[in-house]
Amino acid sequence: MVVREKILDTVVSCFKRHGAKGLDTPAFELKDMLTEKSEENFGLMYDLKDQGGELLSLRYDLTVPFARYLAMNKLKKMKRYQVGKVWRRESPAIVQGRYREFCQCDFDIAGQFDPMIPDAECLKIICEILSGLQLGDFLIKVNDRRIVDGMFAVCGVPESKFRTICASMDKLDKMSWKDVRHEMVVKKGLAPEVADRIGDYVQCHGGISLLEEMFQDPRLSQSKQALEGLRDLKLLFEYLTLFGIAEKISFDLSLARGLDYYTGVIYEAVLLKPAAQAGVESLNVGSVAAGGRYDDLVATFDPKGYKVPCVGLSIGVERIFYIVEQKMKTLGEKVRTSETQVFVATPQKNFLRERLKIIAELWDAGIKAEMLYKENPKLLTQLHYCEDMGIPLVVIIGEQEQKEGTLKLRSVASREEVAIKRENLVAEIQKQLSLS
Amino acid sequence: MVVREKILDTVVSCFKRHGAKGLDTPAFELKDMLTEKSEENFGLMYDLKDQGGELLSLRYDLTVPFARYLAMNKLKKMKRYQVGKVWRRESPAIVQGRYREFCQCDFDIAGQFDPMIPDAECLKIICEILSGLQLGDFLIKVNDRRIVDGMFAVCGVPESKFRTICASMDKLDKMSWKDVRHEMVVKKGLAPEVADRIGDYVQCHGGISLLEEMFQDPRLSQSKQALEGLRDLKLLFEYLTLFGIAEKISFDLSLARGLDYYTGVIYEAVLLKPAAQAGVESLNVGSVAAGGRYDDLVATFDPKGYKVPCVGLSIGVERIFYIVEQKMKTLGEKVRTSETQVFVATPQKNFLRERLKIIAELWDAGIKAEMLYKENPKLLTQLHYCEDMGIPLVVIIGEQEQKEGTLKLRSVASREEVAIKRENLVAEIQKQLSLS
Numbered sequence: 001m002v003v004r005e006k007i008l009d010t011v012v013s014c015f016k017r018h019g020a021k022g023l024d025t026p027a028f029e030l031k032d033m034l035t036e037k038s039e040e041n042f043g044l045m046y047d048l049k050d051q052g053g054e055l056l057s058l059r060y061d062l063t064v065p066f067a068r069y070l071a072m073n074k075l076k077k078m079k080r081y082q083v084g085k086v087w088r089r090e091s092p093a094i095v096q097g098r099y100r101e102f103c104q105c106d107f108d109i110a111g112q113f114d115p116m117i118p119d120a121e122c123l124k125i126i127c128e129i130l131s132g133l134q135l136g137d138f139l140i141k142v143n144d145r146r147i148v149d150g151m152f153a154v155c156g157v158p159e160s161k162f163r164t165i166c167a168s169m170d171k172l173d174k175m176s177w178k179d180v181r182h183e184m185v186v187k188k189g190l191a192p193e194v195a196d197r198i199g200d201y202v203q204c205h206g207g208i209s210l211l212e213e214m215f216q217d218p219r220l221s222q223s224k225q226a227l228e229g230l231r232d233l234k235l236l237f238e239y240l241t242l243f244g245i246a247e248k249i250s251f252d253l254s255l256a257r258g259l260d261y262y263t264g265v266i267y268e269a270v271l272l273k274p275a276a277q278a279g280v281e282s283l284n285v286g287s288v289a290a291g292g293r294y295d296d297l298v299a300t301f302d303p304k305g306y307k308v309p310c311v312g313l314s315i316g317v318e319r320i321f322y323i324v325e326q327k328m329k330t331l332g333e334k335v336r337t338s339e340t341q342v343f344v345a346t347p348q349k350n351f352l353r354e355r356l357k358i359i360a361e362l363w364d365a366g367i368k369a370e371m372l373y374k375e376n377p378k379l380l381t382q383l384h385y386c387e388d389m390g391i392p393l394v395v396i397i398g399e400q401e402q403k404e405g406t407l408k409l410r411s412v413a414s415r416e417e418v419a420i421k422r423e424n425l426v427a428e429i430q431k432q433l434s435l436s
Numbered sequence: 437m438v439v440r441e442k443i444l445d446t447v448v449s450c451f452k453r454h455g456a457k458g459l460d461t462p463a464f465e466l467k468d469m470l471t472e473k474s475e476e477n478f479g480l481m482y483d484l485k486d487q488g489g490e491l492l493s494l495r496y497d498l499t500v501p502f503a504r505y506l507a508m509n510k511l512k513k514m515k516r517y518q519v520g521k522v523w524r525r526e527s528p529a530i531v532q533g534r535y536r537e538f539c540q541c542d543f544d545i546a547g548q549f550d551p552m553i554p555d556a557e558c559l560k561i562i563c564e565i566l567s568g569l570q571l572g573d574f575l576i577k578v579n580d581r582r583i584v585d586g587m588f589a590v591c592g593v594p595e596s597k598f599r600t601i602c603a604s605m606d607k608l609d610k611m612s613w614k615d616v617r618h619e620m621v622v623k624k625g626l627a628p629e630v631a632d633r634i635g636d637y638v639q640c641h642g643g644i645s646l647l648e649e650m651f652q653d654p655r656l657s658q659s660k661q662a663l664e665g666l667r668d669l670k671l672l673f674e675y676l677t678l679f680g681i682a683e684k685i686s687f688d689l690s691l692a693r694g695l696d697y698y699t700g701v702i703y704e705a706v707l708l709k710p711a712a713q714a715g716v717e718s719l720n721v722g723s724v725a726a727g728g729r730y731d732d733l734v735a736t737f738d739p740k741g742y743k744v745p746c747v748g749l750s751i752g753v754e755r756i757f758y759i760v761e762q763k764m765k766t767l768g769e770k771v772r773t774s775e776t777q778v779f780v781a782t783p784q785k786n787f788l789r790e791r792l793k794i795i796a797e798l799w800d801a802g803i804k805a806e807m808l809y810k811e812n813p814k815l816l817t818q819l820h821y822c823e824d825m826g827i828p829l830v831v832i833i834g835e836q837e838q839k840e841g842t843l844k845l846r847s848v849a850s851r852e853e854v855a856i857k858r859e860n861l862v863a864e865i866q867k868q869l870s871l872s
Contacts, residue, residue, distance in 0.1 A: 001458035001459060001460060002457075002458070004458075004460075005458065016774070016775050016804060017799055017802065017803070017804045017805070018799070018804075018805075018806070019774045019775075019776040019804065019805070019806035019825075020774065021437065021438075021773040021774045022437035022438070022440075022441065023437060024437060024440075026537050027463070027494075027521060027523070027537055058463075079774075085463060085521070087463070101462050101463055109809070111809070113809035113810060114788075114809060114810050114811045117788075117792075117809040117810075117811075118809050120792075121809075124796065124799065128799060128800075239792055242789055242792040242793050242796065243792060243796045244796060244800075337457040338452070338455045338456065338515075339452050339455075340455040352550075352553075353678055356553075356556070356675055356678040356679060357678050360560065360678065360679045360680060363453055363454070363560065363564060364564075364680075366453065367453070368452060368453045368454075368455065369453070369454075369455070370454070370455035373545070373547070373549035373553040373557075374549060374550050374553075375550045375553075389455075
């Protein structure tokens, strides 16, 4: 939980740095609304039992509820972030950092703006967060739905098969091309030569030069749609260069993104495995951040079909949490589970009342303090507790101190003790804490 | 959301100040497990549809899942806090600050300790949080389940009716004694003279002197159970005096707390209406914090019935949020929805690329910055945006500045502008921000 809080803190401060306001939407939505939006995810949803009233389901992402919120409130632009739980009925493979209930952190920019400026900011945000979390080297794969569809068209995929072939292609990060091709041909009835043409493209990834190459590609340049996508990506790369992050971005023709609602640029961040570092090698956590442009989703919730173009991203905090945890295990790091700064102890009996007075003073001064909930605890038990919990300072009150109007202040690490005046308690502790 | 975050921040920092670690448990639990624990709340639960697998329900509080967690992990002590959503199938009366989905903030101390020390800390925490939030004067009503049961017994309530009469008594904060008495006698078949005996007690509230009086009460002192409760409350008041909060606490014989699982001390904090302040008068939000001791709940989840005594509290953040919002409306305060510190503007065309470079520098330095997502926005539009959003500083880049290698820094409030060197951008802004 402490690690988790730190991660969320990095993510949320970045969202705020980019001017986003926080938003919270309910955990359940109308079942029909969710199912309409994503047929592929249909089976993954948790429905609520019919107990009278509307049929409800638990949200499986934060994007659809956000689009519904925009339409319902007739908002034409908004930059918002949201941190919340989502639920999917998957067999949990906890080992891989996937759960049935998990936390999502989303940032989205809604509104009609000049091309690629908000899109570039989304990629900048992903870079800032992944750098800030110090997860090691990473790469953001970028593509465009229009390039994917254009590619399918020029390769000869029948339009009715676009979405299902796209879903197969989306598995390329987990399966080899050979297996994906097999699925396309055998399961989905695609002509082998069509699949092979797709196969040529999905091997391609690179930077701006690949973009230029695709502009010249005799087949792909036949598609007006693909050319639009390529033109936008070129502009995007220009902005990313100004942001100083172009070297982190790879134009990747194999990137498809499973969700139906994307209409333009799509992206997915992956961690590059540190070859040198043993123990972390076995991690195969997939993407740690992803997103894209979805210009038509809001209109589907608006009775008049009013369009609000959107682009956004989602940070895979559960996977990041898993990676950080594994790293810490490998490095043998231990995290404190509480933040307690001072422990109030006594070596003698009958000092409960004095301890209660002292600890109340500390709390009232905003100092994080604990004591044992026993009338007469042993001193050793109290000092062990401090060591176990990593509490740095101990205030000790005993007969001697009470007589003299003093207190002892003990450093747990050095075991040094100094006497301080009773009335200077808070000031002395604040001094000690600011030094450490 | 901004107000909400501030409230949650006050609450969570207080929990941490008292040494609690954060915990997160799933949103749904086994349906049977939840229904067994609280028959009264049975109808309030959201059940998930049977889609194969276990029958699940959404949690309606954080206490039952915490107890389940302790038992499952065989934990014998723990001091934890949890902030999370809970769901109840109530007709939402949003006006009163009650919803079907709401956020709860819980703090609990589990473990076998010396009497009343953790209990006193829970009351101290409620005081710290309510003082910290500056909600105005408040009072914490305290009673003990054993005193309630003892009172019922000596008044002549048949034991089989204890829980249902207790539930009626719990309505005393919303209903008059006359109406509660009517419910007890007519709906629940209690003898009128028994109800009248209860009526004598529920009028009583006060401090330590009332406690002493009840020790002497000829009827109540017949109950061994009640005497145990009174003895514990006496010790509790002693500790609360040491904590300096005894004057905030009222021993109140009308306090019952609806939940079945309480076994000892129970408490509920209410705001005292500020008679002077108009506009806030109409608020009747009920309790803003509550809790108590539940020593037997964990054992019900343990196959061997191992007992882990617990005491805890829950902060009613939704109601507090509602109160703070109302207060701000009355006082005409406006809250910024984003935290943006600097806006990057231009008075001329064709400065998008320069603006992108500048804003990336600011973001990389951790400065919260925004710009308009337009290639060539009007200066007035940009300055209006800053005023609307309450952004204090503007960096301006134009032809003149570019020629000179400078930038203009404009204060939105004073409309003053100063020229700074381009290379000092980040340093100058940090200086300005630290001054304001």
